[in-house]
Amino acid sequence: MKIPQTQNPKTPNQPPIQSPTKPETLKSLEFQMGTCFNTNPIIPPPNQIVIVISGPSGVGKDAVINKLREVRENLHFVVTATSRQMRHGEVEGKDYYFVSRDQFLSMVENDELLEYALVYGEYKGIPKKQIQEYMSKGEDIVLRVDIQGAQTLRKILGNSAVFVFIVAESEIEMVERLIDRKTESQEELLVRVATAREEVRHLKSFDYVVVNAKGKLDDAVKSVESIIDAEKSRVHQRIVRI
Numbered sequence: 492m493k494i495p496q497t498q499n500p501k502t503p504n505q506p507p508i509q510s511p512t513k514p515e516t517l518k519s520l521e522f523q524m525g526t527c528f529n530t531n532p533i534i535p536p537p538n539q540i541v542i543v544i545s546g547p548s549g550v551g552k553d554a555v556i557n558k559l560r561e562v563r564e565n566l567h568f569v570v571t572a573t574s575r576q577m578r579h580g581e582v583e584g585k586d587y588y589f590v591s592r593d594q595f596l597s598m599v600e601n602d603e604l605l606e607y608a609l610v611y612g613e614y615k616g617i618p619k620k621q622i623q624e625y626m627s628k629g630e631d632i633v634l635r636v637d638i639q640g641a642q643t644l645r646k647i648l649g650n651s652a653v654f655v656f657i658v659a660e661s662e663i664e665m666v667e668r669l670i671d672r673k674t675e676s677q678e679e680l681l682v683r684v685a686t687a688r689e690e691v692r693h694l695k696s697f698d699y700v701v702v703n704a705k706g707k708l709d710d711a712v713k714s715v716e717s718i719i720d721a722e723k724s725r726v727h728q729r730i731v732r733i
């Protein structure tokens with residue numbers, strides 16, 4: 492038995508139906524909408540953010556920040572002014588601005604510092620001008636402060652800044668890192684370790700926590716980057732005024 496062939500419904504003389512081109516469709520849509528489509532961004536560029544990185548002594552704040560500096564653009568790492576002595580390997584203007592006690596006190600007098608504190612007998616403070624200057628260039632700002640500084644900044648900046656707490660995976664790991672660093676005397680170590688134990692209790696007043704586990708510095712840095720990305724994607728952007 493012969494199976495009948497399915498017939499092409501089109502008759503050979505009928506012209507093929509032409510679908511409209513993309514420009515034609517666009518024109519038609521614009522006509523129906525009553526307006527032209529524009530190329531403007533749907534949302535404005537995100538605001539600059541201020542990220543406060545803090546945590547107990549020896550958890551690796553500097554290590555995280557130094558790595559972040561290598562992998563991330565458009566971030567300005569605020570250089571803190573301090574009256575303490577330069578440690579071996581530190582660079583003026585990169586690690587800190589090293590100033591005399593008198594110079595520091597005159598900066599306080601002239602209201603040049605966003606916040607300052609006396610830490611382990613030495614002054615540390617954040618120059619306002621540096622933040623204003625880099626924010627006006629469109630850069631995000633990273634501040635590295637101790638817990639005391641973070642608490643003061645929370646009072647000054649409220650929710651306009653993002654507060655990140657760095658921790659080691661355990662207390663023993665944190666203490667070992669401090670010992671290995673070989674920058675503190677036995678007495679200084681004791682003060683830092685005792686303070687650190689108390690400081691972990693302040694975690695609750697931070698927005699994010701990042702564990703900087705032994706040998707996992709890159710993971711900690713990635714977590715900080717994710718925080719920055721998430722903050723830049725917020726619908727309700729933080730607005731910081733300094």
Ligand SMILES: Nc1ncnc2c1ncn2[C@@H]1O[C@H](COP(=O)(O)OP(=O)(O)OP(=O)(O)O)[C@@H](O)[C@H]1O
Pocket residue numbers: 546547548549550551552553554555668669671672703704705706707708
């Ligand atoms: N993930 C990590 N694994 C191993 N060692 C680390 C890690 N992160 C930091 N360190 C080391 O731990 C020591 C302390 O780190 P760092 O100086 O960055 O701490 P800090 O939080 O900035 O301390 P402080 O507040 O006292 O300045 C350094 O010798 C650093 O190289």
